[in-house]
Amino acid sequence: MTTAAGTRPRVFSGIQPSGETHIGNWLGAVRAWAAQVAGQKEELFFCIVDAHAITVEYEPLELRRRVIGMACDLIACGIDPDRCTLFVQSDVREHTELAWCLSSVTPMGDLQRMTQFKEKSAGREHVTVGLFTYPVLMSADVLLYKATLVPVGEDQLQHLELVRDTARRYNHRFGDVFAEPQPLLSRAPRIMGLDGLSKMSKSKGNAIGLFESKEELWNKLRGAFTDPQRLRKSDPGRPEVCNIYTMHKAVSTPAEVDLTYAECTRAERGCVDCKKILAENFERELLPLRTRRGEIEARPDYVRQALGDGATKARRVAESTMREVRETMGLGSGAATAERAR
Numbered sequence: 001m002t003t004a005a006g007t008r009p010r011v012f013s014g015i016q017p018s019g020e021t022h023i024g025n026w027l028g029a030v031r032a033w034a035a036q037v038a039g040q041k042e043e044l045f046f047c048i049v050d051a052h053a054i055t056v057e058y059e060p061l062e063l064r065r066r067v068i069g070m071a072c073d074l075i076a077c078g079i080d081p082d083r084c085t086l087f088v089q090s091d092v093r094e095h096t097e098l099a100w101c102l103s104s105v106t107p108m109g110d111l112q113r114m115t116q117f118k119e120k121s122a123g124r125e126h127v128t129v130g131l132f133t134y135p136v137l138m139s140a141d142v143l144l145y146k147a148t149l150v151p152v153g154e155d156q157l158q159h160l161e162l163v164r165d166t167a168r169r170y171n172h173r174f175g176d177v178f179a180e181p182q183p184l185l186s187r188a189p190r191i192m193g194l195d196g197l198s199k200m201s202k203s204k205g206n207a208i209g210l211f212e213s214k215e216e217l218w219n220k221l222r223g224a225f226t227d228p229q230r231l232r233k234s235d236p237g238r239p240e241v242c243n244i245y246t247m248h249k250a251v252s253t254p255a256e257v258d259l260t261y262a263e264c265t266r267a268e269r270g271c272v273d274c275k276k277i278l279a280e281n282f283e284r285e286l287l288p289l290r291t292r293r294g295e296i297e298a299r300p301d302y303v304r305q306a307l308g309d310g311a312t313k314a315r316r317v318a319e320s321t322m323r324e325v326r327e328t329m330g331l332g333s334g335a336a337t338a339e340r341a342r
Contacts, residue, residue, distance in 0.1 A: 011042045011184065012147035014049040014089065014138075017066035021073040022207035023282070024191040024200030026289075027250045028153060032186060034078030044084035045145050045314060046074065051089045051096060051137060055130040056120070071303050073210065076293035087310035089141065094318035098140035099133070101325055105169040106136050110162055139163045143170075143178045144318050151184045155199075174328040177321075188250060192243040196225030210286065211293050217286075218279045226271045237264035237271075244274055251281045 013033065021030065036044055048070050053063060067088055079086055089095050111117065114135050121127045142150055142163050152160050160183050167178040192199060193206025200207045208220050227242045229235070239245035239261045248260050256277070263269035296303065326332050 009042045009148045010045070010145060011036065011149045011151065012045045012047070012142050012145050012181075013151045014047040014052070014141055015070065015074075016053050017048050017050055017063065017070040018053075018202050019062075019066045019069065020202050020207070021070065021077075021210045022200055022202060023210055023247075024193075024207060026077065026210050027191050027247070028186060028188050029151060030074065030077050030079070032151060032188065033074075037078055037080055037083050040083060042149065045147065045317075046079055046084055046086050047089050047141060047314075048074075048087070049089045049141065052134060055128060055134055068300070068303060071307055072293060072296045075303065075306065076211075076289055076296050081306035081310055085310050085313045086306060087314045088307055091307070091311035092144075092314050092318050094144055094315070094322045095137065095140050097322060098144050098318075098325060099137040101329060101331075102139050102143070102166055102170065103133060103136050105173060106139070106162075106166055110165070111135055114162070115158055135159055135162050136166075139166045142181055143167055144321050145314070146179045146317075146321065147181045148179050149184045150181045151186060153186045153188075153190065155190070157183060177324050177328055191246065191250070192225075194220060194224040194243075196228075196243055211290050213290075214279075214283050214287075217282060218276075221275050221279050221282075222272065224275065226274075230271065233270035234267050236267045239264050244271065244278060248274075248278055248281075251285055252278065256281070 013029065015025065015029065033044075033046060036042060048067055050063060050067050053066075071086070071088075074086060075081065111132055117132060117134065120131060138159055139162060142160075143166070150160055150163070160181065164180045167180045170178055190199065193201060193204060194208065195204075195206045198204060198206065202209075208217055212220075224244060226244055227238050230237045242264070245257075245260060245264065248257050252260065260269070260274060260277070264274065
């Protein structure tokens with residue numbers, strides 16, 4: 001598999017500036033991104049998708065603060081701007097331009113079937129067009145860079161299939177412009193929130209911040225939901241339904257995971273002790289990130305420069321793609337094309 005521009009696979013992935021990167025983000029996506037950056041096997045585009053963030057209620061000044069904060073988080077986690085393209089979505093205006101063009105080949109029925117739209121619109125008196133067309137912008141994010149690989153969890157496969165369908169519809173109608181990206185399935189377990197009811201999310205108040213102190217992490221972790229049928233230490237546990245065990249599988253050694261499973265099922269280890277071991281393993285992994293985050297936050301000019309440089313690199317690819325789109329769709333007077341030909 002190759003990109004249109006070279007021989008390496010091209011990866012695109014985005015993350016919303018939620019205000020605080022949490023452990024679920026790290027284990028589910030960002031840790032894998034950092035491994036990709038270190039390995040340098042693919043051409044990597046990582047985007048802070050602020051245009052997606054405006055589909056729900058927000059404060060403009062707070063959004064900008066969250067964007068810079070997310071950039072600090074990502075760089076601290078190993079998303080080195082010198083080894084990948086890290087940028088902010090709205091700094092490359094071709095994202096929204098392409099989204100409008102792709103809306104002409106995206107059926108409303110497909111958008112109505114999107115699970116995320118159903119969840120986010122449930123119970124709302126007013127549902128915005130932006131929330132409804134959110135997946136079209138997501139398609140534009142990926143197709144603008146002709147990405148061949150998109151890191152996703154199983155819960156995001158529906159969105160990626162829409163991206164692929166959109167590419168096929170466009171290519172059939174206007175010519176072969178877009179690659180059909182393949183999923184790069186995450187091997188990370190799905191991290192539930194501390195309440196055990198849904199995926200970890202800051203907006204739901206069930207998350208542990210990635211850069212919280214050791215004490216803050218423990219205060220949240222010790223109250224986390226476990227196996228509801230295990231009421232006493234003497235009750236055998238069911239690790240397969242316990243979110244604490246799921247997190248053990250993500251951060252503990254294979255030997256520790258096996259021991260955790262055995263001692264839980266035999267009622268030889270209580271939930272509090274299990275959480276204490278997990279907290280220590282988290283601390284070992286997260287302490288270097290916390291230290292690096294403090295260093296990055298103290299260099300705001302470096303962060304803004306890195307995002308500016310990333311946007312410049314991303315824009316080169318985006319502008320090239322949009323020239324093809326405008327040409328194949330018959331948009332514009334043709335004056336710009338004639339000017340380049342002279």
